[in-house]
Amino acid sequence: CSMGSDDSYNFVFKVVLIGESGVGKSNLLSRFTKNEFAHDSRTTIGVEFSTRTVQIDNLTIKAQIWDTAGLERYRAITSAYYRGAVGALLVYDISKHLTYESAERWLKELYDHADPHIVVMLVGNKSDLDTLRTVPTDEARDFAEKKGLMFMETSALGSTNVEAAFSEVLTAIHKKVASREVTRGSISAVTLSSPLGPSSEAQEERKGCCRS
Amino acid sequence: YLCFNSQIPQHPPLDPRLRRTYPKDTKPKFNNIKTKKASSFHEFARSTNDAWDIDDEEDEEFLGTFNPAVSIPPGLHTTSSVQNQVATRFDFLSVSSKENELKQQSLPVRPIIPLVARISDQNASGAPPMTVREKSRLDKFRQLLASPNTDLEELRKHSWSGIPREVRPITWRLLSGYLPANKERRELVLKRKREEYFRFIEQYYHSRTDEHYKDTYRQIHIDIPRTNPLIPLFQQPAVQEIFERILFIWAIRHPASGYVQGINDLVTPFFVVFLSEFVTEDMENFDVAALPLETQRNIEADSFWCMSKLLDGIQDNYTFAQPGIQNKVKALEELVSRIDEDIHNHFKRYEVEYLQFAFRWMNNLLMRELPLRCTIRLWDTYQAEAEGFSRFHLYVCAAFLIKWRKEILSMVDFQGLLMLLQNLPTIHWGNEEVGLLLAEAYRLKYMFADAPSHYKR
Numbered sequence: 001c002s003m004g005s006d007d008s009y010n011f012v013f014k015v016v017l018i019g020e021s022g023v024g025k026s027n028l029l030s031r032f033t034k035n036e037f038a039h040d041s042r043t044t045i046g047v048e049f050s051t052r053t054v055q056i057d058n059l060t061i062k063a064q065i066w067d068t069a070g071l072e073r074y075r076a077i078t079s080a081y082y083r084g085a086v087g088a089l090l091v092y093d094i095s096k097h098l099t100y101e102s103a104e105r106w107l108k109e110l111y112d113h114a115d116p117h118i119v120v121m122l123v124g125n126k127s128d129l130d131t132l133r134t135v136p137t138d139e140a141r142d143f144a145e146k147k148g149l150m151f152m153e154t155s156a157l158g159s160t161n162v163e164a165a166f167s168e169v170l171t172a173i174h175k176k177v178a179s180r181e182v183t184r185g186s187i188s189a190v191t192l193s194s195p196l197g198p199s200s201e202a203q204e205e206r207k208g209c210c211r212s
Numbered sequence: 213y214l215c216f217n218s219q220i221p222q223h224p225p226l227d228p229r230l231r232r233t234y235p236k237d238t239k240p241k242f243n244n245i246k247t248k249k250a251s252s253f254h255e256f257a258r259s260t261n262d263a264w265d266i267d268d269e270e271d272e273e274f275l276g277t278f279n280p281a282v283s284i285p286p287g288l289h290t291t292s293s294v295q296n297q298v299a300t301r302f303d304f305l306s307v308s309s310k311e312n313e314l315k316q317q318s319l320p321v322r323p324i325i326p327l328v329a330r331i332s333d334q335n336a337s338g339a340p341p342m343t344v345r346e347k348s349r350l351d352k353f354r355q356l357l358a359s360p361n362t363d364l365e366e367l368r369k370h371s372w373s374g375i376p377r378e379v380r381p382i383t384w385r386l387l388s389g390y391l392p393a394n395k396e397r398r399e400l401v402l403k404r405k406r407e408e409y410f411r412f413i414e415q416y417y418h419s420r421t422d423e424h425y426k427d428t429y430r431q432i433h434i435d436i437p438r439t440n441p442l443i444p445l446f447q448q449p450a451v452q453e454i455f456e457r458i459l460f461i462w463a464i465r466h467p468a469s470g471y472v473q474g475i476n477d478l479v480t481p482f483f484v485v486f487l488s489e490f491v492t493e494d495m496e497n498f499d500v501a502a503l504p505l506e507t508q509r510n511i512e513a514d515s516f517w518c519m520s521k522l523l524d525g526i527q528d529n530y531t532f533a534q535p536g537i538q539n540k541v542k543a544l545e546e547l548v549s550r551i552d553e554d555i556h557n558h559f560k561r562y563e564v565e566y567l568q569f570a571f572r573w574m575n576n577l578l579m580r581e582l583p584l585r586c587t588i589r590l591w592d593t594y595q596a597e598a599e600g601f602s603r604f605h606l607y608v609c610a611a612f613l614i615k616w617r618k619e620i621l622s623m624v625d626f627q628g629l630l631m632l633l634q635n636l637p638t639i640h641w642g643n644e645e646v647g648l649l650l651a652e653a654y655r656l657k658y659m660f661a662d663a664p665s666h667y668k669r
Contacts, residue, residue: 021431021434021435021473022434038441039441040438040441040442041438041441042438042439042441042580043435043438043439043473043476045473045474045571045572045575045576045580046567046568046571046572046575047568047571048634049568049630049631049634050631051627051631062627064626069473080565080567081568
């Protein structure tokens with residue numbers, strides 16, 4: 001998988017970031033889409049949106065990433081944003097055990113609202129805070145395996161594994177789409193599997209929109 | 213141009229019927245948009261990028277050696293240039309976009325407004341002396357405030373088009389209903405309410421570590437440093453503790469909603485305005501701990517009570533499932549479908565839902581979309597309106613959306629639209645832009661508030 005700045009694309013994959021408040025979801029997003037990290041980012045309100053185009057297996061994939069607020073109160077509203085999502089990063093903070101304990105609750109909410117075939121990765125963020133770690137890697141990996149989730153530890157601050165996490169998720173989504181495990185019908189809202197062609201709105205895509 | 217805000221639209225005194233109106237079968241005319249799509253699209257992409265870059269530069273400047281003396285180039289203070297800019301802005305609403313584009317292109321890059329002005333309104337140091345008109349406005353306020361019984365109706369009327377910064381703290385206390393109109397009673401009420409607030413602190417603040425409240429406190433605690441992250445003032449421990457106490461006490465006294473992200477932003481304008489009574493310049497770097505303790509406490513208590521009054525009017529924004537916000541976003545959609553079918557259909561076509569961008573507009577009262585100085589100016593009017601925060605805000609949001617009509621219509625995919633709507637380039641906005649926004653909102657309210665069926669298609 002490599003970055004692409006092509007102004008047209010084969011697929012749009014909607015991916016949502018979920019998890020407790022303060023685990024670093026917005027910074028994972030900005031690291032992936034803009035290669036930026038803000039020590040001083042403001043709280044996310046409702047949902048925020050960003051996008052990046054990548055190349056996978058010679059195909060151009062536009063990742064449309066939704067960053068959701070982690071606060072309980074918003075959930076009634078954010079549930080609408082799961083619609084059409086084909087991937088999810090369930091993020092916790094490796095230095096705050098509470099944020100890991102709530103993973104099961106987030107998972108339930110995700111499966112309540114999203115496509116049952118959605119690709120999910122459990123992401124232990126802030127791996128740079130290893131000295132403050134309260135969630136052992138093995139424990140999280142076992143949990144992920146038991147739940148059938150992909151797993152990775154990342155650091156948005158140190159730019160560790162962020163690219164890899166998104167790439168693996170996008171690749172897995174693409175595999176599912178290619179094998180038609182995810183039917184077109186259930187994901188058509190966002191997965192515009194429109195081949196490169198003259199009539200596609202992809203023609204009008206803004207060149208170089210993803211800052212890379 | 214900062215000193216001329218009072219010359220820009222006089223509202224509400226003007227009868228909106230005298231202003232340009234949209235009969236039910238017409239819409240704002242923006243010629244050439246469709247035919248010029250390709251070029252204006254790229255132009256927009258460029259100009260938007262510039263706006264973002266300027267934002268970055270400004271932040272860098274801010275983090276580096278910040279110079280409060282940096283001010284607006286003198287050319288922009290002249291009357292003719294002001295009128296010219298105002299005309300341009302009105303053109304945006306009424307004349308063809310082509311003409312408007314030309315004018316915008318001919319304007320030099322707009323000056324970067326210094327951060328002092330950004331936070332504490334624009335008449336801070338470096339601003340030109342008051343105009344005669346401003347002086348007489350201020351005198352009028354002083355006269356109203358000095359009367360044994362302040363005429364609140366008059367005060368609202370004058371506040372609608374902006375409150376002079378010298379009298380804003382006392383005017384806000386009166387308009388919010390925190391202070392009584394009777395001048396003699398004010399001191400006593402202030403004393404009593406401030407004491408009452410600090411009794412709450414004594415009684416309840418220790419409970420933040422209780423099982424029942426520790427989640428609330430934890431959330432507040434992690435949100436405070438993220439509330440105004442780029443302004444050093446808000447990184448001071450003394451200030452963060454003030455915010456924590458205000459929010460925690462409010463949350464536990466309002467269990468139906470409790471603390472919801474977004475409420476933290478709403479403390480900021482009150483805190484800044486009440487602090488401004490003691491700080492003349494460079495508020496961003498002012499050391500609050502250097503103020504006498506009693507002064508700090510008074511600012512805290514006043515901020516708490518005024519914020520409480522504000523939230524009383526919009527509490528359903530923050531109760532379970534946030535019905536107030538859901539309803540207001542629906543109302544915005546309904547309103548826009550009537551006043552600007554092109555934008556509405558454009559959103560439909562590219563599957564943009566109003567909730568995806570307007571949720572934040574409602575939840576944070578546009579504070580995330582506007583510089584702080586603009587929010588303070590906006591709140592002058594919201595507090596002068598009968599239901600400013602709960603109803604008038606809807607019309608402001610509609611006017612705000614339509615303001616970006618050209619940019620929206622030239623964006624021809626979902627991603628582009630969402631990125632635009634979440635990063636609207638308002639970094640250079642000041643009183644002038646807010647004044648125009650409010651004038652348009654007032655017109656919309658007048659036309660659509662109480663007799664909506666007449667305009668229904």
